[in-house]
Structure formats: structure tokens, C-alpha cells
Amino acid sequence: MVDLVVRGGTLVTPSGSVRADLAVEDGRICEIATEIGGARDEIDARGLTVLPGVIDVHLHFNEPGREDWEGAATGSRALAAGGGVAFFDMPLNSTPCIVGRAEFEAKRCALEKNSITDFGLWGGIVPGNRDALAELAECGAIGFKAFMADSGLPEFPRSDDLTLYEGMREAARVNRPVAVHAESHEITQALARRAAEEGRRGIRDFLNSRPVLAEVEAIERAALLAREAGAKLHVVHISSGRGVAAALEARARGTDICIETCAHYLFFTEEDVERLGAVAKCAPPLRDACEQGALWDAVLAGQVDVIASDHSPAPPEMKTGDDFFRIWGGIAGAQCTLAVLLEAGFHRRGLELGRVTELTAATPARRFQLQGKGALAVGNDADFVLVDLQREYTLEESGLFQKHRLTPYLGARFRGAIRRTVLRGQSIFGDGRIVNAGLGKMLRSAG
Numbered sequence: 001m002v003d004l005v006v007r008g009g010t011l012v013t014p015s016g017s018v019r020a021d022l023a024v025e026d027g028r029i030c031e032i033a034t035e036i037g038g039a040r041d042e043i044d045a046r047g048l049t050v051l052p053g054v055i056d057v058h059l060h061f062n063e064p065g066r067e068d069w070e071g072a073a074t075g076s077r078a079l080a081a082g083g084g085v086a087f088f089d090m091p092l093n094s095t096p097c098i099v100g101r102a103e104f105e106a107k108r109c110a111l112e113k114n115s116i117t118d119f120g121l122w123g124g125i126v127p128g129n130r131d132a133l134a135e136l137a138e139c140g141a142i143g144f145k146a147f148m149a150d151s152g153l154p155e156f157p158r159s160d161d162l163t164l165y166e167g168m169r170e171a172a173r174v175n176r177p178v179a180v181h182a183e184s185h186e187i188t189q190a191l192a193r194r195a196a197e198e199g200r201r202g203i204r205d206f207l208n209s210r211p212v213l214a215e216v217e218a219i220e221r222a223a224l225l226a227r228e229a230g231a232k233l234h235v236v237h238i239s240s241g242r243g244v245a246a247a248l249e250a251r252a253r254g255t256d257i258c259i260e261t262c263a264h265y266l267f268f269t270e271e272d273v274e275r276l277g278a279v280a281k282c283a284p285p286l287r288d289a290c291e292q293g294a295l296w297d298a299v300l301a302g303q304v305d306v307i308a309s310d311h312s313p314a315p316p317e318m319k320t321g322d323d324f325f326r327i328w329g330g331i332a333g334a335q336c337t338l339a340v341l342l343e344a345g346f347h348r349r350g351l352e353l354g355r356v357t358e359l360t361a362a363t364p365a366r367r368f369q370l371q372g373k374g375a376l377a378v379g380n381d382a383d384f385v386l387v388d389l390q391r392e393y394t395l396e397e398s399g400l401f402q403k404h405r406l407t408p409y410l411g412a413r414f415r416g417a418i419r420r421t422v423l424r425g426q427s428i429f430g431d432g433r434i435v436n437a438g439l440g441k442m443l444r445s446a447g
């Protein structure tokens with residue numbers, strides 16, 4: 001008798017959707033078949049769709065050191081409530097930032113204690129830490145993140161071109177991808193300075209200081225450096241259709257590039273920033289409807305590889321002020337990635353569920369070489385989410401699991417209620433509640 005059978009759901013597998021039972025033994029999927037016998041435990045999935053659990057490759061839980069901003073306990077609960085089973089935490093905004101072995105080990109210990117989902121850790125590339133990259137990879141860093149524009153934190157300075165190139169060479173040597181925040185420092189800084197000199201500090205002034213051109217220029221430059229260095233490149237949070245087009249051109253010229261966008265660029269536009277204010281401030285900023293349409297076209301055409309949340313919360317007092325440039329940026333949305341893809345993708349635009357699972361699970365697992373993750377297949381970890389595709393709901397404050405109730409998604413209507421999230425065969429979220437904590441462990445790349 002197996003540990004668990006999930007009965008009668010529609011399973012979204014790598015070879016298509018099938019109505020079948022799924023059996024779990026020792027945390028792994030051991031059988032997928034039309035009728036599986038008795039089990040110690042059963043989940044009735046009739047009428048529900050079963051997708052692989054979301055692997056969010058880009059977010060900021062800010063632990064250790066800034067748990068008052070979020071923390072892994074609350075952040076991973078939000079992720080699980082949104083169908084997530086694993087996340088990759090960025091090397092900032094925890095304190096200290098993850099630029100060496102001691103910082104890495106401190107964060108690993110904190111997250112092993114507090115995360116209810118699995119996790120991986122990004123290391124950082126900053127000027128002067130090239131020699132630390134090999135030891136970070138040895139500790140288990142799944143890749144390295146660098147900023148081409150100001151990160152907002154003095155302790156995580158941006159990488160100049162030579163720092164980035166040399167960091168990429170070292171990353172290639174230790175077989176880890178390099179993620180870049182791709183916005184031109186020169187363009188964004190100069191436009192911000194000009195706005196300040198002219199006393200323009202409003203929302204529209206901020207949006208205008210970070211044009212699509214700044215993103216496209218930085219993507220092209222990063223792609224050139226990665227190609228020269230022989231590194232795998234991961235461009236985080238591409239906000240525009242033109243950004244994706246630039247990345248595709250770089251791929252055609254031979255750069256090994258992974259294209260990430262975030263749910264908020266697909267769900268909100270710059271009009272929403274003007275309506276909602278600081279809660280919808282991020283960099284690169286939300287774009288106009290035309291640019292968002294081009295980004296959706298890219299998603300629907302299969303040109304985007306990964307969709308992450310870039311969940312990046314801050315305490316409410318950092319989200320107010322008269323000068324929009326000085327207000328802390330970052331959108332808190334760890335709970336909403338799958339919700340956005342089901343409502344705005346599957347329901348409104350006909351995005352196939354198989355594509356949804358590639359964007360949120362299969363490609364993250366493949367790109368970062370996570371063995372046994374990211375797909376409903378025999379032998380893989382039993383990581384999945386049960387969704388009622390037709391059930392409609394409004395995201396209310398009472399349904400949020402993140403630390404602060406600040407998110408632009410509040411009040412949004414979604415079709416596709418998340419009924420249960422299962423990590424390695426154990427329910428971690430069900431019936432609107434967290435049901436099992438303490439399971440999270442660190443993931444390593446197999447390469």
C-alpha cells in the first residue's frame with residue numbers, strides 16, 4: 001500500500017493533460033495510472049486540475065537581518081498559499097548580503113529553520129568578491145546575481161562592466177548562471193538627476209526616468225559580456241516586449257540566455273502605478289498597455305522562459321513620502337504568480353496549462369538542474385498544486401500570508417482557486433490554511 005493517492009484529477013504532465021490517479025511513496029511520485037488501488041491517505045481531486053508546484057526563481061524574503069520586511073516564515077507561507085513549493089532567494093536584501101561563505105551559511109541555517117517550502121540561494125557578484133564565487137558555488141549557490149544599475153543598498157554595489165565580465169568568467173568556470181538586473185546605470189542615473197534638478201519628483205517623473213531603452217541597452221551589453229565570458233545568462237524581470245526581443249536577438253547570436261519576466265508586468269500597467277502609488281513601484285517600472293501587450297505576445301509565442309514573482313516587500317513606513325524616487329521600490333506578489341497566469345493567461349488569453357507549468361516549474365528545474373523537480377512524472381518529487389480552475393475569488397487582506405498587507409494585488413479577482421499545495425507528498429497548504437511547516441530544505445544544482 002502506497003503512502004498517498006491523489007484521485008481523479010486532471011494531471012498536467014509533460015506529455016499533456018490526463019485524467020488519472022497519482023500515487024506517492026516516500027515523497028516521490030511512484031505511479032500515474034487510470035485506477036490505482038488503496039493507499040494510507042487519499043486526496044479527492046475530482047473536478048480539480050493538478051499542476052506541478054511553482055518554483056519561484058526570483059524573490060526577496062530578506063532573512064536574516066530584515067525579517068521586519070518579510071522573513072522566510074511568512075514569505076514561504078505566502079508562496080505555498082499561491083501554489084509554490086520552492087523559491088530561490090536573492091543575495092539581497094538580507095543583512096548581510098550573500099557575497100561570501102559565512103553569509104551564505106547564516107542564511108541557509110535561517111531558512112532551513114523557517115521556510116515551509118524548499119529553497120535555493122543565489123550568491124551575489126559585487127566589485128571585489130570574484131574570489132568568493134567558487135566557494136559560494138561549493139556551498140550550494142544556484143547562481144550569481146549582479147546589478148547593472150543601483151541596487152538601492154550601498155552594501156550591494158552595482159557591477160561595472162569589467163566586474164560583471166570577470167564575474168561571468170568565474171561563474172562559467174564553476175558552471176553557474178549569472179542573473180542580471182538589466183537597466184543602464186548611465187541612462188537611469190542621468191534622467192533621475194535631471195528630474196531632481198528640475199524639482200520633478202512625481203510618479204510619472206519616476207516612470208520616465210527608467211525608459212525601455214535603458215533596459216534594452218543593458219540586456220544587449222550583458223549578453224555580449226556573457227557570450228565573451230562563455231557564461232549562462234539569466235536576465236531577471238524583463239519588463240517589455242522590446243526587452244524580450246533584445247534577448248532573443250542575443251540568443252540568435254550565440255548567448256546562452258534565460259528570459260525571465262514577472263507576473264506584475266503581465267497584470268498591471270503604468271496607469272496602475274498612478275492609481276495605486278508606491279505599492280506598485282518597482283524597477284524596471286510597470287509599462288504602458290502597448291508594451292505590456294507585446295510582453296504577453298512574447299509569452300504566448302513561447303519566447304519567455306520563466307515567470308517569477310520578484311516578491312520584494314518593505315515595511316509600510318518605507319512605502320510613503322512626497323518624493324516618489326526616494327520611496328522604496330518592490331512589489332510583493334509571491335502569492336499571485338500562478339493566480340495571474342491562470343486568470344490573465346489561461347482564462348483571458350488562452351495560454352495553455354502545459355505552457356504555464358513550463359514557465360513556473362519545468363524550465364526553472366531544468367535551467368537550474370534541480371533533479372526530480374518541476375514536472376508530474378514518475379520518480380520525481382511529489383510537488384504539486386490542486387487548482388479549481390473555474391472557482392472565482394477576490395484576494396482579500398484576510399487571505400494574504402505575507403508579513404505586511406501591502407500588495408497591488410489586493411482586491412484583484414482571479415479565476416482558479418488554489419485548493420491544496422503538496423511538497424514531497426506532504427500537504428503544506430489546504431482549505432485556506434497552512435497545514436504543515438518545517439519541511440523546507442535547501443536545493444542544489446546537480447551540475
Ligand SMILES: [Zn+2]
Pocket residue numbers: 058059060090310312
Ligand atoms: Zn528582485
